[in-house]
Amino acid sequence: MVIEDEAGIRMTLSMMLKAEGFETAVADNGRAGIDAARAATPDLILCDINMPEMNGFEVLEQLRKDPALAATPFVFLTARVDRGDMRRGMNLGADDYLTKPFTRDELLETVTARLKKDEISREALTNQLIASNTALQQRFRSNLSGEERPSVIEDDELASVEGTASEATVLFADIRNFTTISERLSAPEIAELLNAYLERACQPIIACGGSVVKFIGDGIMAVFPHTEMRPREKQALQAVHAGLGLSFVADHFRAWVSERHPNRDLPEFAIGVGIHTGEVTLCRVGGQGQQDFTAIGDTVNIAARLEEQTKELGWPVVASEATIAAAGSSIAHGASCSLILRGRSHAITVYEVTGLTTLTITADRSTGGLSASMLEALTANANGAANAAKGALRDMLKAVSDKTDTGESKPTRIGNYHIIEKLGEGATSTVYLAERESDQEQIALKILNSRPGDDPDVIQRFVQEAAMISRIGHTNIVRIFDHGFAEDCAYIAMEYFPRGSLTQVVGGALPKRQALSLLAQAASALGEIHRNGIVHRDVKPSNFMVREDGVIALADFGVAKDLTTDVTRTQAGLSFGSPYYMSPEQAMGTETDARSDLYSLGVIFYEMLTGRRPYEADSLHELMQKHVEAPPPKLPPEVADCQEIVDGLMAKAPASRYSSADAVLDAIDTVWTRAALAAARQSPQA
The missing domain is CATH 1.10.510.10 (Transferase(Phosphotransferase) domain 1)
Known part of the structure; x- marks a missing residue:
């Protein structure tokens, strides 16, 4: 976009850019330029400084206040080379200056360089906003096997960032029963569901002044930093407000899921939200002129652990005592209890958040406030999570097979048993209906979720179970036919009971x-x-x-x-x-x-x-x-x-x-x- 009050220069710039294949919009004054930029969200803005009514500095200042345009590359056009003006422009967020008069090559070099740098910055920011494919697969594998989930922020991230210690309120939310949902939907359907839900979920966070700093598959992490302008009390309250808004969004999204996927036997769509207030390390992840950041530290992981407890507690929104105390009397809460969270030795008091006493819950569903990088991250996360979820399921299937079968007509096999269907799943093992190759007799095949190298106590207990039952022969005790390992997978082949229990x-x-x-x-x-x-x-x-x-x-x-x-x-x-x-x-x-x-x-x-x-x-x-x-x-x-x-x-x-x-x-x-x-x-x- 070109914002220039002199018609000749405006036309020349437009023609030069169009000749190189760029789509170009123009505005003849600052106010018109702001309106046009908000309507078109251009990839780059070229703007004159000296214009009537509103100069270029004022235009830049207004654009940087708009979330959708805050990171848009901005180049000043000026006939004056004044160091004071340059510092003023850079402080407001300008990316470059182009001095009049300029040649065609100078113009194209500036435009191309700025767009290339922006593309690199957006790609880097998108990568920061989403978890890696490896981390996503590890997350979904842990859901399938009952193993511990990894920390929200990995150790290698901690080692590679420098940041500022500060206080903030951190919110973490994810979808309950997402493993079951991912089993019953295709990868494109999972991606569509995640994209639709997370796009809606960002809105109450943004509306309450929070920053979405990470997507982790079906999870979303947001930070509400405490500053002089946004003190602790206000930010803790806003985070709780956003958490209730997320719960509100999930309640309404339930209808979308039912309408989009009828007769798929999906669990009722629900989420859990954990909120904690404490010290974090804030780290910038955007390029020059971008205000995007992430947060690391114990407070982040406590918020994630609180979210994990929501299903067991039966509370959609759980906040720590620190958050409740900071937010004050505006929070309506129900029951409370003390929990010892995984990885911590001391108990933490938590509360069920039930509402607000002075505010109306916000659940704005519009997407106008999401930046281009955020929308790109949403799509990348949704696709990555869908593929990771299916990859984790394939890994689990491979774990119970002695080799990968590519033909659809061939059933999955482990050892001498063909797996027909899953009968049930516990914390440490899965039971399948299988057929013995030697005589086609149907048996129950119990597969340990852990592998050699995992928790030795779990593996020892599983092996011991087979050994104990095998040494007993009694009419009223289940019969064991075989047990052992196949492809690093422990199994027990036992009597099948079609009548149940x-x-x-x-x-x-x-x-x-x-x-x-x-x-x-x-x-x-x-x-x-x-x-x-x-x-x-x-x-x-x-x-x-x-x-x-x-x-x-x-x-x-x-x-x-x-x-x-x-x-x-x-x-x-x-x-x-x-x-x-x-x-x-x-x-x-x-x-x-x-x-x-x-x-x-x-x-x-x-x-x-x-x-x-x-x-x-x-x-x-x-x-x-x-x-x-x-x-x-x-x-x-x-x-x-x-x-x-x-x-x-x-x-x-x-x-x-x-x-x-x-x-x-x-x-x-x-x-x-x-x-x-x-x-x-x-x-x-x-």
Whole structure:
């Protein structure tokens, strides 16, 4: 764009540039030039200094206040070579001066050099705004495998930047269940979704005066620096305001997802937002005249860790005590709790942010405020994240294959097993339905997510699980056919149960006879493992699988303890088990033994007889407290003759419970005998 009040010079410049293939817009005064620049967002502006009404310095000053034009290359045209004027222009953000009169070559050299430099600066800024492909793949692989996520700012970044220590409020947000979304959409669909959402997500941040400093796949990081003009109290409040605005955007974006991808069985679109206030190091990443920066430091990583906690807490927006204190009484908050975040030794108090008491939540959806570099970064991040997500999924598939199959008709294979479909996924392993090559029998193939070189304890526990089950042969224990490693991937091939688990059987109160029969089978399984020196430590309905003939089999020895060796010695204070079925000693983190499994069996038996669990609570702490203190609940009158078994299994002190699973079987026989005698007495005499 050329802004020049002299018609001859304006026309000459326009003709020279058009002859070289440049599209050129012109304006004959400063005010018209500002309007035209805002309408056209040119790649470069050539502007005269001495013009009526508004001179070139005033034009530049106004343009640099506009976010969309703040970084646009700006070249002054002047017949005066005054050092004071040059300093004034450079201080306002001018990129170069072109002295009148100038030749065609001088003009083209200046224009070409400025555009080239701007292209390099924008490319560098885009690269700073988005995470590398390697970092994105690592992030998505960690989501798939349950491994720890990497830090937001990597160590190599810390080593290569110089910055200024300052205080700021940092906001971090990302999409919940994004791994599931990426599994069910194609790469172009993932890119479209991310681009559409993140473009909207930038708006409340910008509207509240924040700076988007990084896109990390489905995540977005923003900083609200504390300055003299924007003090701590205002910036903390604005960051919380932006976080609530992001939540508002996500609520509305849910409809976009549903409309764009109907019948795709996607999880409900939701986000989590973490906000923390503290010291950061601010580092410039833009070129001369650009005000873009990034931030590093512990405050950044705390904000990211808070975001990770939002799903578990059930709070869309979580803010630290430091942020709440800085923002003051304008913040409406709900519950609070203390957390020890990963990588930190001291607890931090966090709050659920529920609203603002004095402001209306901002969720501006326009995109006019986004710079060209920001829009480029959005697109690059969306495409990179889509490819990284699919790359992580391919890596996972490759991890369970003994070689990469390129033909679509060939199923994925590991060892001697062809994988058919995924049955389920836990924190450390994935279970697939597979077919054995030798006889085409369907089996369940359990694959460890970790590889050799990862956490040795996880791998050791997985190998130990296979070894423990393999040495036991019992009707009511899952059968292991094979276990080993293929392509650095640990696996266990075991019995497949198409009917599912006891969870599907216990949909309500069962007939007493059926409940006692299932209890006897479960006790028989526990008796066998206890005689072999094994404590299961996770006895629950979903770990009793159901065969086609209705017989149940105990499975999932992932957290079992082998008393015959010290390799699984439990650390003091470390709890295993599922909360609804956890024994008092597990709830307290004290030593467990065979009687801990019997307590959990008592909980299952009560649930089979009544159709409900013995203890319900609004919080995990309250539930665990009931396991420790509340007496075993009473059964309904129609099954009251089983109360003795419930009390013997669910006694709070291990010494007061049945001493063994065999004692439980004796108690079941007693109830059966009593019932048979009672039935005989009531039958009519022949």
